[in-house]
Amino acid sequence: DQFSHTPLKISNDDTGDVACDSYHKIEEDVEMLKSLKVSHYRFSISWSRILPDGTTSYINEMGLNYYERLIDALLAANIMPQVTLYHWDLPQALQNVGGWENDTIIQRFKEYAEVLFQRLGDKVKFWITLNEPYNTAYCGYGVGTAAPGISVRPGRAPYVVGHNLIRAHAEVWHLYNETYRAKQGGLISITINSDWAEPRNPHNQEDIDAARQYLQFFLGWFAHPIFKNGDYNEVMKTRIRERSLAQGLNQSRLPEFTESEKQRIKGTYDYFGLNHYTTCKLIGNKGKTGILITDRSWLNSGSFWLKVTPFGFRKILRWIKEEYNNPPIYVTENGISERGALDLNDTWRMHYYRSYVNEALKAVVLDGVDLRGYTAWTLMDNFEWAVGFDERFGFYHVNLTDPNLPRCPKASARYYSQIINCNGFPDPPLEMLFCHLHFLN
Incomplete structure (x- = not known):
């Protein structure tokens, strides 16, 4: 809220004060979900709405009541709530003492999560601890394009924040696993966002290495400690240490986990939550950071960073399978934007979902990826x-x-309901044939 009220931070000085006003439109929005025929609905809980000062000294019952009513309405409609604990809205009181740069936030996050497990855990069976920790760390505390908008230590702060995010996630996972899982029977994990990185020349080793480095700094930053061995990947550790020493520092800017922390972090997942939208190309740069390029043949969207590249979806799903020992995957975001004049006949969105879901099906059927569910944004x-x-x-x-x-529904709403109805994409002449593909939610 504070960030969006800061001049020049948000386009057109828009704010989230009302936004789509889902707070007052539970019934209407659940009807929309029912018409889409979804089996799951993913939403986040605002830490600030539950604990206004970030601590359990005061619990806002009106805030909790809103989420209880939403969850009850979803369950009555036979829709499973997928609940994200943290989607970037941090109580201002915690930011005033450093936010995610202050490691006391680990305990605060654990206390916040426990309130929700106690009050909502009997009804919620699918939890996401953190949404896109990369963006929290890099965009929030590195380049400052997202709340809290800090950019004074871009080479250090994101790594401190990322370190605390990983440790906070692990503590909340253990809290649920040891205290609430047996009684409540839910799943809990993290959602990590990443583009796919394609080498410009798949036969050039420098380009291949640049693409691999990109993936390890983007997806691997948070996935490697949680899904592999409790520690950062070697690409990150080596690269950041070398650059830190070259800058005259006596140690790496990337913090180190203790051995006990590594054991605490490793394996703190029940599934791999993935947000994926697009692909980029990398050119090797003589051992330096690879150069990002885009292919002019790729279709555009309403977002400068989002190019329609369905092939990358299958590739990143397969890469996760191979890199992290075939974890169960839930795609928790995938979608396309538009800008400018409204056109409810959004054929580009139907094309996007058809193409991307097709690649997801290939990943399942041809590559053996353990894809359990798919949630569109938005x-x-x-x-x-x-x-x-x-x-x-x-x-x-x-x-x-x-x-x-x-x-008002766009044309893609009806199309997506057909995808859900068939658990795959509907090819009109063969629609009934495809209805046996049972993997989508």
Whole structure:
């Protein structure tokens, strides 16, 4: 809230004060979900709404009541809630003492999670600790393009923040595993975001190495400690240490885990949560950081960073399988944006989902990827962080010029409901044939 009210931070000075007003539209939004025929709905809980000062000294019962009503409405509609504990909204009181740079936040996050497990855990069976920790660390505390907007120590702060995020995730996983799992019977893990990295020349070793380094710094930063051995990957450790020493420092800017922390972190997952949208190409740069390029043949979207590259979806799913010993995967975000004049006949979105779901099916059927579920981003147009309401990802358009904020389905809404109905993508002449593909939620 504070970040969005800071001048020049958000496009058009948009704020999330009301946004799509889901707070007052539970019934309407659940009806939309029912019409889509979804089996799951992913949403986040605002730490600030539950614990206004970030601690358990005061629990806001009105905030908890809202989530209870939403969860009850979803369960009544036979829709499973997928609940994210932290999707970037941190109580300001905690940011005032350093936020994720202050390691006392690990205990604060654990206390917050325990309130939710105690109050909602009997009804919620699918938890996500952190959404996109890479963006929290890098965008929030490195380049400052996301809340809290800090950019004073770009070479150090993101690694400190990432270190605390990983340790906080591990503590919350152990809390659930040791205290609540037996009674509540749910799943809990983390959602990591990553593009796929493609070498410009697949036969050039420098390009291959640059793409591998990109993946290890992006996806591997958080996945390697949790899904592999409790520690950062060697690509990161070597690269950051070398650059730190070259800058005249006497140690790496990347913090180190103690041996006990490594044991505590390793294996703190029940599934691999993945947010994926696009692909980039890498050119090797004589041992330095690879050069990012895009292919002009790739289709654009409403976001400068999002190119339509379905082939990368299958590749990153297969890479996760091979790199992390075939964990169960839930895709928790995948989608495409548009900008400018509204066109409810969003054929580009239907093309995107058809193409990407096709690649996901190939990953399952041909590559043996253990893909358990898929969640599209997103139900309706909403506040998209720094770009405000300029970029629209929704199946439903939200008319922000009308005080009632009416929702209107785009053509993709009906198409996506057919995908769900068939657990795969519907090819109209062969629709019934494809209905036996049972992997999508």
